[in-house]
Amino acid sequence: MSVGLVEKKSITFNTELRLESGRILGPITLAFETYGELDLKRSNAILVTHAWTGSAHLAGKHQEDDPKPGWWDGIVGPGRLLDTDRYFVICSNVLGSCYGSTGPASINPRTGKKYNLSFPVITVRDMVRAQELLISHLGIERLLAVLGGSMGGMQALEWATQFPARIASAVVLAAPARLSAQAIALNAVARWAIFNDPTWKKGEYRKNPKDGLALSRGIGHITFLSDKSMTAKFDRRFSARDGQFDFFGQFEVERYLFYNGYNFVDRFDANTFLYMAKALDLYDAAWGCESLEEAFASVTAPIQFLAFTSDWLYPPYQTEEMALALQSLGKPVEYHLLESDYGHDAFLLEHDTFAPIVRNFLETVER
Amino acid sequence: MSVGLVEKKSITFNTELRLESGRILGPITLAFETYGELDLKRSNAILVTHAWTGSAHLAGKHQEDDPKPGWWDGIVGPGRLLDTDRYFVICSNVLGSCYGSTGPASINPRTGKKYNLSFPVITVRDMVRAQELLISHLGIERLLAVLGGSMGGMQALEWATQFPARIASAVVLAAPARLSAQAIALNAVARWAIFNDPTWKKGEYRKNPKDGLALSRGIGHITFLSDKSMTAKFDRRFSARDGQFDFFGQFEVERYLFYNGYNFVDRFDANTFLYMAKALDLYDAAWGCESLEEAFASVTAPIQFLAFTSDWLYPPYQTEEMALALQSLGKPVEYHLLESDYGHDAFLLEHDTFAPIVRNFLETVER
Numbered sequence: 001m002s003v004g005l006v007e008k009k010s011i012t013f014n015t016e017l018r019l020e021s022g023r024i025l026g027p028i029t030l031a032f033e034t035y036g037e038l039d040l041k042r043s044n045a046i047l048v049t050h051a052w053t054g055s056a057h058l059a060g061k062h063q064e065d066d067p068k069p070g071w072w073d074g075i076v077g078p079g080r081l082l083d084t085d086r087y088f089v090i091c092s093n094v095l096g097s098c099y100g101s102t103g104p105a106s107i108n109p110r111t112g113k114k115y116n117l118s119f120p121v122i123t124v125r126d127m128v129r130a131q132e133l134l135i136s137h138l139g140i141e142r143l144l145a146v147l148g149g150s151m152g153g154m155q156a157l158e159w160a161t162q163f164p165a166r167i168a169s170a171v172v173l174a175a176p177a178r179l180s181a182q183a184i185a186l187n188a189v190a191r192w193a194i195f196n197d198p199t200w201k202k203g204e205y206r207k208n209p210k211d212g213l214a215l216s217r218g219i220g221h222i223t224f225l226s227d228k229s230m231t232a233k234f235d236r237r238f239s240a241r242d243g244q245f246d247f248f249g250q251f252e253v254e255r256y257l258f259y260n261g262y263n264f265v266d267r268f269d270a271n272t273f274l275y276m277a278k279a280l281d282l283y284d285a286a287w288g289c290e291s292l293e294e295a296f297a298s299v300t301a302p303i304q305f306l307a308f309t310s311d312w313l314y315p316p317y318q319t320e321e322m323a324l325a326l327q328s329l330g331k332p333v334e335y336h337l338l339e340s341d342y343g344h345d346a347f348l349l350e351h352d353t354f355a356p357i358v359r360n361f362l363e364t365v366e367r
Numbered sequence: 368m369s370v371g372l373v374e375k376k377s378i379t380f381n382t383e384l385r386l387e388s389g390r391i392l393g394p395i396t397l398a399f400e401t402y403g404e405l406d407l408k409r410s411n412a413i414l415v416t417h418a419w420t421g422s423a424h425l426a427g428k429h430q431e432d433d434p435k436p437g438w439w440d441g442i443v444g445p446g447r448l449l450d451t452d453r454y455f456v457i458c459s460n461v462l463g464s465c466y467g468s469t470g471p472a473s474i475n476p477r478t479g480k481k482y483n484l485s486f487p488v489i490t491v492r493d494m495v496r497a498q499e500l501l502i503s504h505l506g507i508e509r510l511l512a513v514l515g516g517s518m519g520g521m522q523a524l525e526w527a528t529q530f531p532a533r534i535a536s537a538v539v540l541a542a543p544a545r546l547s548a549q550a551i552a553l554n555a556v557a558r559w560a561i562f563n564d565p566t567w568k569k570g571e572y573r574k575n576p577k578d579g580l581a582l583s584r585g586i587g588h589i590t591f592l593s594d595k596s597m598t599a600k601f602d603r604r605f606s607a608r609d610g611q612f613d614f615f616g617q618f619e620v621e622r623y624l625f626y627n628g629y630n631f632v633d634r635f636d637a638n639t640f641l642y643m644a645k646a647l648d649l650y651d652a653a654w655g656c657e658s659l660e661e662a663f664a665s666v667t668a669p670i671q672f673l674a675f676t677s678d679w680l681y682p683p684y685q686t687e688e689m690a691l692a693l694q695s696l697g698k699p700v701e702y703h704l705l706e707s708d709y710g711h712d713a714f715l716l717e718h719d720t721f722a723p724i725v726r727n728f729l730e731t732v733e734r
Contacts, residue, residue, distance in 0.1 A: 021612035
């Protein structure tokens with residue numbers, strides 16, 4: 001069942017956060033939403049962390065006539081995986097994003113102007129430090145679980161290594177310990193598309209640089225799908241409106257990428273896209289350590305990893321590497337490789353498949 | 368041994384070619400090179416067909432001080448796979464390209480101006496029809512072999528289905544019967560990068576649109592490599608010149624893509640890039656037929672297929688599909704899946720691995 005109507009929330013911390021880069025950022029606003037009720041022992045809170053272009057709007061609708069519910073609605077609500085009759089579910093827009101939290105598109109209170117490229121480079125660790133402020137503010141000492149996919153999975157991992165005492169478990173979907181050279185290269189060409197757009201103006205645009213941002217999204221979109229899922233959806237169908245021998249004639253898959261790319265421009269800020277890509281590239285679970293084993297030495301919470309066979313952006317071997325490192329340290333860890341043709345997007349789409357597995361894990365943690 | 372110094376050749380046919388699109392194109396100039404000597408029986412000619420950005424300059428050097436030899440020098444010369452003491456090797460720049468053959472960057476004799484986008488859309492079949500003019504001009508009734516990789520492999524296939532009496536064999540490396548939706552999507556974003564460049568001006572540029580074309584190449588470049596080869600070459604090394612937390616700081620892999628992308632602008636025409644991408648997208652070995660089996664019914668020459676395990680642009684399953692179709696028709700066919708970490712580029716790099724296999728095949732054909 002859906003959680004129904006939900007409320008947008010926001011909090012501003014008048015502290016200054018020392019970022020991984022050494023720079024100082026503050027005040028810090030975080031947009032967030034909550035679903036369900038915190039129990040008296042404050043022991044039933046689950047933090048869901050979002051990916052590159054996600055927001056705090058995890059589930060439900062803000063208004064009855066919203067065309068779509070939140071981005072991972074299928075797993076949140078009474079009777080669903082994150083059962084709001086049992087759990088208090090929290091989702092916050094990450095630091096550096098453009099959906100209500102402090103980011104490059106926010107006004108810098110010192111200048112009265114948008115930060116744009118004067119915004120400091122943010123890391124996943126910085127995002128988690130900001131989340132920790134929110135969790136403390138909500139009066140939660142220890143989260144029952146942190147759960148996320150892709151960049152959300154990286155945040156769950158950072159909670160496990162940086163705030164081990166504050167979580168009872170972590171669920172990491174479709175996330176690597178660090179981006180491969182290929183994944184960085186794919187982010188690089190996506191960035192390049194924005195840099196090439198003359199309306200981007202080194203970040204000082206008034207209107208989102210649409211052609212560059214749409215193309216960036218198009219490139220990203222390909223990496224979220226798979227060879228098989230694209231064949232299943234489009235195969236080689238040619239747009240009915242176009243002639244096969246027209247220079248500008250398009251295959252359906254091309255039209256789809258264009259359509260979705262230009263739609264994306266209406267909902268996501270170009271500079272933010274670049275800052276998120278940077279955070280992804282810089283992410284390394286072993287940041288500041290010699291090895292994954294050294295980084296994972298601090299972990300106390302059991303971690304459940306899920307990977308999907310057709311995910312070529314963050315391939316399963318990368319997830320497996322982390323599970324093995326934890327296992328070698330004798331830490332409680334689970335690794336599940338799930339068969340799916342949906343590519344990286346499987347973590348958003350295959351919830352019927354993974355829900356029973358994650359439910360089992362959460363129930364074990366609760367006991 | 369290298370073939371040494373070689374000569375650029377060119378021929379203009381004052382005929383008009385009826386293209387697959389129904390449009391008429393002529394006169395037609397083809398740039399070509401030859402290596403070795405045609406024997407008295409005219410039975411030792413091998414045509415090598417090139418890929419997307421290739422040229423007629425297959426092997427050797429034009430001048431002693433050329434920094435590099437031709438694009439597939441390693442397989443051509445005395446003692447090499449295509450032994451010029453035995454074979455007469457021919458390579459021509461495809462119709463529609465920008466290395467001396469008639470293409471969008473050529474002058475339209477009717478207007479005295481560059482064709483640009485008034486150039487008709489070209490298919491791989493059209494390229495092969497133009498090559499057939501050249502082969503006839505050289506007095507060759509029947510080629511001992513047509514050999515090519517990627518788009519070159521597609522041309523070899525077209526020779527096998529369209530001119531079965533004119534070839535004794537075909538060798539097809541790293542080529543599919545048709546591009547998958549994913550491969551089309553990757554071409555689509557590469558095209559999009561050029562379309563977005565304001566200096567492209569719908570093809571009416573004076574100077575190559577460099578930012579767009581460099582990015583197009585960057586996207587393509589990623590698809591020619593593999594996850595493993597990129598990790599081996601770059602891993603996560605950060606450019607020594609850049610700060611990790613600089614907004615514009617680059618990983619080595621990113622710097623490499625930029626560097627090679629901008630170099631590419633000096634050597635390849637943007638409109639030509641678009642026409643070649645179009646030809647690739649439209650390519651279908653079963654063009655005009657109901658099935659691959661129907662298309663392959665005309666084949667008489669033995670075909671040798673080679674695919675490489677890490678090629679994710681034109682994955683081995685696509686090559687295998689063709690081998691199976693020919694086998695089901697009782698046609699002589701060989702399929703070799705070669706282990707390689709080099710991705711699609713393996714066909715250019717792994718000649719030590721495939722040379723003995725192809726040599727065996729050619730020797731069998733000769734007997």
